Amino acid sequence: xxxxxxxxxxxxxxxxxxxxxxxxxxxxxxxxxxxxxxxxxxxxxxxxxxxxxxxxxxxxxxxxxxxxxxxxxxxxxxxxxxxxxxxxxxxxxxxxxxxxxxxxxxxxxxxxxxx
Amino acid sequence: xxxxxxxxxxxxxxxxxxxxxxxxxxxxxxxxxxxxxxxxxxxxxxxxxxxxxxxxxxxxxxxxxxxxxxxxxxxxxxxxxxxxxxxxxxxxxxxxxxxxxxxxxxxxxxx
Numbered sequence: 266x267x268x269x270x271x272x273x274x275x276x277x278x279x280x281x282x283x284x285x286x287x288x289x290x291x292x293x294x295x296x297x298x299x300x301x302x303x304x305x306x307x308x309x310x311x312x313x314x315x316x317x318x319x320x321x322x323x324x325x326x327x328x329x330x331x332x333x334x335x336x337x338x339x340x341x342x343x344x345x346x347x348x349x350x351x352x353x354x355x356x357x358x359x360x361x362x363x364x365x366x367x368x369x370x371x372x373x374x375x376x377x378x379x380x
Numbered sequence: 381x382x383x384x385x386x387x388x389x390x391x392x393x394x395x396x397x398x399x400x401x402x403x404x405x406x407x408x409x410x411x412x413x414x415x416x417x418x419x420x421x422x423x424x425x426x427x428x429x430x431x432x433x434x435x436x437x438x439x440x441x442x443x444x445x446x447x448x449x450x451x452x453x454x455x456x457x458x459x460x461x462x463x464x465x466x467x468x469x470x471x472x473x474x475x476x477x478x479x480x481x482x483x484x485x486x487x488x489x490x491x
Binding site: 269 | 414421422423424425426429469471476477478479480481482483484
């Protein structure tokens with residue numbers, strides 16, 4: 266069964282450092298998303314991406330964040346200068362459509378720890 | 381921002397019995413609602429959804445009920461199995477797949 270894969274599974278970084286989280290969405294999907302879950306809190310939407318541009322972003326997704334699809338398979342989330350409050354589990358998701366189903370396929374997540 | 385709320389952080393049920401997980405929402409503009417299941421160290425997995433124009437959707441052991449006037453939905457699992465033990469998230473969406481999640485309910489099904 267096709268799945269969304271994410272790397273790394275866990276990254277520890279120092280505050281102020283840049284981090285890149287990588288995702289390989291399901292191959293025939295066209296819509297890509299990043300969500301995150303701070304420990305003990307709800308899963309929160311960060312950004313959606315379609316046709317090589319951001320479709321929608323939340324207020325969390327400020328100038329420190331960026332997303333990119335550098336080739337035909339990878340989808341990346343970059344945090345330019347990490348803060349302590351960026352520590353969270355980051356989930357990549359993909360879907361075939363962007364409306365009406367909400368049926369997203371999530372990866373297993375990348376745990377980011379900022380020290 | 382508490383648009384989607386799950387007021388029960390945990391629920392314990394005996395194997396074979398019914399599990400009922402509840403969710404309330406405040407935004408009447410949501411087009412559809414979903415339940416996701418999450419095991420530790422895994423991403424959320426889509427379970428079942430319901431359009432805002434329906435009041436019930438059933439898929440095997442899982443049934444979701446929507447009461448729009450009360451802005452309430454529930455997930456029924458019958459019969460509950462130990463493998464159902466996980467965190468269940470209620471979520472809601474509108475025109476896109478920007479989903480608003482609840483805080484989750486940890487279901488423990490006791491053998």
